[in-house]
Amino acid sequence: MVDELLVKDLDVSVNGIRILDGVSLDINTGEVHVLMGPNGSGKSTLSNTIIGNPKYKVERGKILFNGKDLLKMKPDERVKEGIFMSFQEPVEIPGVSIFNLMRTAYLKSGGSTSELSAFRSRVSSLMSQLGFQESFMNRSVNEGFSGGEKKRFEVLQMMVLKPRMAILDEVDSGLDIDTLKIIGSMVKEASKSMGMLIITHYDRILEYVKPDFVHIMKDGRIVSTGGMEIVSEIKEKGYNYYK
Amino acid sequence: METFEADYSKYDFKNSTDYDVTFEKGLSEDVVKRISKLKGEPDWMLEFRLNAFKFFMKRPVPQWGGDLSKIDFNDLTYYLKPIKDRAKAWDELPKEIKDTYDKLGIPEAEKKFLSGVEVMYESESVYSSVKKELEDLGVIFCDTDTALKKYPELVKKYIGRVISQNDNKFAALNSAVWSGGSFIYVPKGVKVPMPLQAYFRINAESMGQFERTLIIADEGADVTYIEGCSSPIYSKNSLHAAVVEIIAHKNSHVKYITIQNWSSDVYNLVTKRAFAYQNAYVEWIDANTGALLTEKYPSVYMLEPGAKANILSVALANRNQHQDTGAKAIHLAPDTSSTIRSKSICLNGGRTSYRGLVKVGKGATGVKTSTKCDALILDKESRTDTYPYMEISEEDATVSHEASVGKIGDEQLLYLESRGIPEQEAINMIVLGFMGEFIKELPLEFAVEFNRLITLNMEGAVG
Ligand SMILES: Nc1ncnc2c1ncn2[C@@H]1O[C@H](COP(=O)(O)OP(=O)(O)O)[C@@H](O)[C@H]1O
Numbered sequence: 043m044v045d046e047l048l049v050k051d052l053d054v055s056v057n058g059i060r061i062l063d064g065v066s067l068d069i070n071t072g073e074v075h076v077l078m079g080p081n082g083s084g085k086s087t088l089s090n091t092i093i094g095n096p097k098y099k100v101e102r103g104k105i106l107f108n109g110k111d112l113l114k115m116k117p118d119e120r121v122k123e124g125i126f127m128s129f130q131e132p133v134e135i136p137g138v139s140i141f142n143l144m145r146t147a148y149l150k151s152g153g154s155t156s157e158l159s160a161f162r163s164r165v166s167s168l169m170s171q172l173g174f175q176e177s178f179m180n181r182s183v184n185e186g187f188s189g190g191e192k193k194r195f196e197v198l199q200m201m202v203l204k205p206r207m208a209i210l211d212e213v214d215s216g217l218d219i220d221t222l223k224i225i226g227s228m229v230k231e232a233s234k235s236m237g238m239l240i241i242t243h244y245d246r247i248l249e250y251v252k253p254d255f256v257h258i259m260k261d262g263r264i265v266s267t268g269g270m271e272i273v274s275e276i277k278e279k280g281y282n283y284y285k
Numbered sequence: 286m287e288t289f290e291a292d293y294s295k296y297d298f299k300n301s302t303d304y305d306v307t308f309e310k311g312l313s314e315d316v317v318k319r320i321s322k323l324k325g326e327p328d329w330m331l332e333f334r335l336n337a338f339k340f341f342m343k344r345p346v347p348q349w350g351g352d353l354s355k356i357d358f359n360d361l362t363y364y365l366k367p368i369k370d371r372a373k374a375w376d377e378l379p380k381e382i383k384d385t386y387d388k389l390g391i392p393e394a395e396k397k398f399l400s401g402v403e404v405m406y407e408s409e410s411v412y413s414s415v416k417k418e419l420e421d422l423g424v425i426f427c428d429t430d431t432a433l434k435k436y437p438e439l440v441k442k443y444i445g446r447v448i449s450q451n452d453n454k455f456a457a458l459n460s461a462v463w464s465g466g467s468f469i470y471v472p473k474g475v476k477v478p479m480p481l482q483a484y485f486r487i488n489a490e491s492m493g494q495f496e497r498t499l500i501i502a503d504e505g506a507d508v509t510y511i512e513g514c515s516s517p518i519y520s521k522n523s524l525h526a527a528v529v530e531i532i533a534h535k536n537s538h539v540k541y542i543t544i545q546n547w548s549s550d551v552y553n554l555v556t557k558r559a560f561a562y563q564n565a566y567v568e569w570i571d572a573n574t575g576a577l578l579t580e581k582y583p584s585v586y587m588l589e590p591g592a593k594a595n596i597l598s599v600a601l602a603n604r605n606q607h608q609d610t611g612a613k614a615i616h617l618a619p620d621t622s623s624t625i626r627s628k629s630i631c632l633n634g635g636r637t638s639y640r641g642l643v644k645v646g647k648g649a650t651g652v653k654t655s656t657k658c659d660a661l662i663l664d665k666e667s668r669t670d671t672y673p674y675m676e677i678s679e680e681d682a683t684v685s686h687e688a689s690v691g692k693i694g695d696e697q698l699l700y701l702e703s704r705g706i707p708e709q710e711a712i713n714m715i716v717l718g719f720m721g722e723f724i725k726e727l728p729l730e731f732a733v734e735f736n737r738l739i740t741l742n743m744e745g746a747v748g
């Protein structure tokens with residue numbers, strides 16, 4: 043089955059200030075979309091709005107997933123539909139262990155208690171692929187994580203939750219080359235079975251995941267859409283070139 | 286909030302017990318004498334009680350903490366004896382009393398992970414048992430009345446030694462009318478492998494429960510004691526005014542864990558204090574949920590070099606509840622150290638106060654002490670305060686104090702929700718995470734029970 047995330051003419055404001063202005067996107071299973079743009083252009087605002095962060099107020103437009111109105115749903119209900127978002131700056135939650143989070147998320151997504159041990163070994167194996175020790179499971183969510191650990195943990199959760207549509211917000215920022223390689227190949231693997239929106243500043247991750255569409259956002263608007271050629275265009279001319 | 290009241294059902298059930306002895310309401314010298322006579326006590330104990338009663342009458346109701354003005358001392362029943370003879374097996378108990386403890390899961394727990402059990406219903410202990418191996422090693426675990434009969438010398442030597450009859454108004458009241466409570470003596474060098482547990486239950490309306498607990502760890506001994514408390518909800522107030530004294534001799538270790546879950550009509554005014562001698566280590570792990578007002582500040586007096594204290598005070602104040610809790614670390618000898626941690630949560634207009642005292646006496650050099658208070662406040666109607674007092678008489682003391690007040694962050698909630706976890710459960714997870722440090726200190730079964738208590742309280746916390 044092909045899943046479709048449709049964002050249509052979206053206007054979004056925060057604290058009464060308009061941030062997004064008529065944003066439209068159409069992402070289908072198997073497609074990789076890349077969203078680039080200068081700092082403060084509204085990329086994270088878009089991803090937060092898709093997941094349902096209540097701080098972001100939708101003034102106009104629609105977000106539909108397979109025709110269902112996501113704007114009517116709470117964040118956890120959107121997740122049940124198959125949406126995943128990785129946070130640009132994941133928050134610390136003291137005392138809540140990684141395993142507790144994963145287990146609860148698994149059970150909430152319809153996982154059964156009787157298969158919990160199989161689930162656990164799946165998590166373990168993904169963890170080792172991402173370079174985590176087993177003891178990582180007992181750490182508190184994001185507490186005292188290095189930048190790289192935070193990003194790898196976001197990817198781990200995507201792999202564990204198996205969404206149908208993933209929005210990855212700067213999952214490649216601040217990574218050393220080895221970590222980038224691990225994350226890049228995992229994201230590539232995952233992109234085959236879901237729709238994906240990758241928000242990034244760099245073309246480094248695009249060596250691993252080949253985008254079908256590249257969008258450029260400026261001042262809350264998508265100002266250009268195309269293929270890989272746009273990435274080299276930005277490299278050459280900078281964002282100022284786009285109006 | 287209806288949900289919370291409804292889900293309190295595990296604790297909120299009342300039994301129509303036929304009591305063996307019932308006193309009329311009210312307090313007088315005569316009531317004190319009758320309690321003592323009924324128990325067939327030695328003269329010195331009667332003296333102890335009568336002295337205490339005088340102190341109680343003389344002392345004014347304290348004004349410094351929560352609101353105590355509504356306690357009507359003449360509208361309380363001071364003594365209620367549920368059964369004639371204490372049971373040695375659960376099956377010997379009258380059905381309605383046994384049911385109470387079955388519902389609370391005590392017999393089950395005893396089988397699985399306890400070294401001994403002591404249960405108190407209203408004023409008297411109704412069941413008591415301790416594993417044979419421990420008895421053979423000389424470990425004593427019984428109710429304090431029995432201890433007074435069987436080991437009068439031990440009781441006489443220690444009772445009132447840590448907390449005198451005149452310590453404060455409620456300690457005086459307890460000393461005058463005390464009944465029940467746990468008595469523990471662990472001989473030299475004996476290490477009790479599994480926890481000893483007591484469960485105190487108030488069932489009757491307008492009841493005063495005044496248990497008196499005395500724990501003596503002889504040199505090198507080691508013991509963990511766990512106490513649970515609960516009561517059903519009535520419209521009239523009950524009073525729980527307990528006294529707990531711990532004597533930790535040289536090189537001993539005593540860990541005392543309480544989880545109190547009184548209904549929201551109980552005044553819970555408890556004096557808890559330990560004397561720690563050379564290199565002894567005393568831990569108070571004290572959790573308070575429920576109750577109209579709790580005033581409780583577990584204390585450790587470090588009397589000889591090398592003594593250590595660890596006090597963890599946990600409070601959860603829901604609607605109409607005020608938890609005024611904290612700790613006292615009194616350093617009276619060199620090279621003593623203490624850690625105080627307080628974790629509190631208030632919601633639905635509940636109020637938590639941390640009140641603590643750290644004292645370093647003259648001559649107590651090389652002291653290390655740290656205090657950390659974290660409060661979590663879940664809504665605008667609720668309130669939290671800290672009142673940390675310090676009296677430091679030696680300059681070389683290492684003293685640290687940290688306090689934080691937090692809310693559940695919107696970002697934390699969103700993070701968990703974005704992993705498919707509904708808001709209410711996300712709140713529970715964050716709150717339980719906040720309490721994690723405390724939960725880790727509990728034996729597994731209690732950790733599960735405590736999680737449940739917190740979760741019950743959180744119901745209806747959203748929206
Ligand atoms: N929670 C918020 N509160 C106030 N302003 C915000 C908030 N989130 C985003 N903004 C503002 O919206 C604009 C877009 O931010 P953002 O979406 O984070 O951009 P990007 O991810 O492209 O760097 C910025 O001007 C930023 O300051």
Ligand SMILES: [Mg+2]
Binds near residue numbers: 085086087130212
């Ligand atoms: Mg951003």
